[in-house]
Amino acid sequence: MKNLMDIYTRKKKDIAAIEKELEESVYTDHSMLRETSMHLLKAGGKRIRPVFVLLSGEFGNYQLQTMKRVAVPLELIHMASLVHDDVIDDANTRRGQLTVRSKWDNRIAMFTGDYIFAKALGVITQIPKPAVHQIMSKAIVEMSIGEMEQIRFFFHSEQSIRDYLLRIRRKTALLIAISCQLGAIASDAPDWICNKLYSFGYNAGMAFQIRDDILDLIGTEKQIGKPPGSDVKQGNITIPVLLAMQDPALKPFILSELERIHQLDGQTDVSRFLDAIRSSKGIDQAEALSQKYIDKAIAALDSLPQTQAKKDLTEIAHFFGNRSY
Amino acid sequence: MKNLMDIYTRKKKDIAAIEKELEESVYTDHSMLRETSMHLLKAGGKRIRPVFVLLSGEFGNYQLQTMKRVAVPLELIHMASLVHDDVIDDANTRRGQLTVRSKWDNRIAMFTGDYIFAKALGVITQIPKPAVHQIMSKAIVEMSIGEMEQIRFFFHSEQSIRDYLLRIRRKTALLIAISCQLGAIASDAPDWICNKLYSFGYNAGMAFQIRDDILDLIGTEKQIGKPPGSDVKQGNITIPVLLAMQDPALKPFILSELERIHQLDGQTDVSRFLDAIRSSKGIDQAEALSQKYIDKAIAALDSLPQTQAKKDLTEIAHFFGNRSY
Secondary structure (H helix, E strand, C coil): CCCHHHHHHCCHHHHHHHHHHHHHHCCCCCHHHHHHHHHHHHCCCCCHHHHHHHHHHCCCCCCHHHHHHHHHHHHHHHHHHHHHHHHHHCCCEECCEECHHHHCCHHHHHHHHHHHHHHHHHHHCCCCCHHHHHHHHHHHHHHHHHHHHHHHCCCCCCCCHHHHHHHHHHHHHHHHHHHHHHHHHHCCCCHHHHHHHHHHHHHHHHHHHHHHHHHHHHCCHHHHCCCCCHHHHHCCCCHHHHHHCCCCCCHHHHHHHHHHHHHCCCCCCCHHHHHHHHCCCHHHHHHHHHHHHHHHHHHHCCCCCCCHHHHHHHHHHHHHHHCCC | CCCHHHHHHCCHHHHHHHHHHHHHHCCCCCHHHHHHHHHHHHCCCCCHHHHHHHHHHCCCCCCHHHHHHHHHHHHHHHHHHHHHHHHHHCCCEECCEECHHHHCCHHHHHHHHHHHHHHHHHHHCCCCCHHHHHHHHHHHHHHHHHHHHHHHCCCCCCCCHHHHHHHHHHHHHHHHHHHHHHHHHHCCCCHHHHHHHHHHHHHHHHHHHHHHHHHHHHCCHHHHCCCCCHHHHHCCCCHHHHHHCCCCCCHHHHHHHHHHHHHCCCCCCCHHHHHHHHCCCHHHHHHHHHHHHHHHHHHHHCCCCCCHHHHHHHHHHHHHHHCCC
């Protein structure tokens, strides 16, 4: 399997142009907002949404200028949601960097998110296609519902697999889906291609989040940029845990661990919990489900013209399912 | 002086239509978000921004449908900013009602704000005029900077009057200014009228916020729907306080009180502080400044056609300067 960076190489120049535009888009004379926003930007990230916009745009009349206007607000919305998530999660690190709430404080993180979101709106309104506005705003509403759902299900051990899937659909998959769809729409690709790319992005996004949730349980701090077990400490019960609980021999111990971690507000060692999940079938089953989503994502590309963009999207989907970072 | 409600009577039907649209716009199947949003809506408010949209719209081709599409997102943006403000301020009541953060919690309040903001974006994108989008998004960016400024100046006793004025300009006056401007733009009023209405709204908004800040110091809990002195308890130093500190005989006591309140994180009786401000010239001087803004607001209407809308706007500006609620 190729490394993500190899796949990115072909679009290196355009990704750099988006990176520059991202920096310019959050620029402000207000020194604190400039610092917090740049801190967020510089903390990196895979820029998956911009890359998907660029690759999807190749199925139509590819214009970098148009691509930038779509990619930048999508990445900004993602960043704004991350900084608010970090407040909810009391997260101290993300991608190995201090979070805004940890380097400054929760209030500053909240308003940094509001500011970046407002800036995203400013870029969105420059896109001359009302259809793009509608698709973005609907996805943003769903994302905010997904964030609220996440709180509601914290330490909720009786939730179903369906509850989990609905939540990650809203929280992650929809924004990735529309990144592909909008890249294609903005470059005037045919409708059927836009729809196929939406489906690709949706399934790839589901796989991406499931892999993320697996890595939180089996990864090392170096790989994932935060201590493993961060999810359960916040009360976020993910699919490997739900699957592990289907084993009657394991369920009582997992439940008692969840109860204990909840009572201690996550301020406790969770290594026994992690060991239990790792030794269960939950990880393998979650990996199999992630693989199913990747297969679906790739199948959605079937009828698309055989282009380099299609090859790259396929490679990225494979990466999503197997990545360790 | 007329009561605000008398002024509103003429537009009662259209205000009711906007109220209904506001409720519909935040509707969701998600029960908690529906509850928190409706709680916010039902907690009331003066609906000043929608009323300004309606009255300004009368200077052009007034269409209720068009007015609704402009008024609803402006009120939603205002509501979203209030619910985030309440998180920052640790506010328990607003307008005599429990705040979302107090009835639920801070995390739920943050995501409720995000949700309402996202819904506002959905309504904005239905407005077919790109100029409206640009004006709204710029104002929202300025508002978020204003919110951050407010944090930065908490308990900052050396701030200047200019710091204060810049802050309330961003926090309050700009959104009111664009409510007037956009009501006129959306109904295709001539450019010069749109600009005059912007100036009216800006100055009326400055007066409104100064009056708000005075009321927090001299009003009763019944009048203002929250305990008096709430501002200083949060560290928000307002113009009557800054003006009172210009008296060398009062300054040391005010500074020591600010220091004491800061050290106790606002969890203390502030009646001696309030007494000091009330007995100073700060209140009268702030009222005089507020009056100056009202005069400017009304002067901005001078050259506008003599219509009922102009009379109503004038009445509201007078109300802003003298209101006790």
